[in-house]
Amino acid sequence: MRILPSLALSALILAPIAAQAQSRPPEDARPLSEILAIVEEREGVVSFTDIDWDRDGYWEVEFFTETGKVEMNIDPITGEPRMDD
DSSP, rough: OOOHHHHHHHHHHHHHHHHOSSSSTTTTOOOOOHHHHEEEHTTTTTEEEEEEEETEEEEEEEETTTEEEEEEETTTOOOBBBBBO
C-alpha cells in the first residue's frame, strides 16, 4: 500500500503550486486598459500584437516599437514589468 502515502505526499507538494496559479487577475488589479496605457506611454508602443493573461500572475504583452518587437510580462497591480524579464 505504498501508493496512498505517495499520493498524499504529491498532494501536499502540488497544492501550493496550484494555489499560486491564477486563472484571472486578482481583485485589486488595474483594468487592462490602464495597464496598456502605462506600457504604451513608457515603452513607445507603435502597436500591440498580443495580450494574454498568464497563470503565473502577469499579463503577457507583445508589441512593436519603432525598433522592433517586444515581449513583456506586466504586473497586474502596478503596471510594472516583471523584473526577471
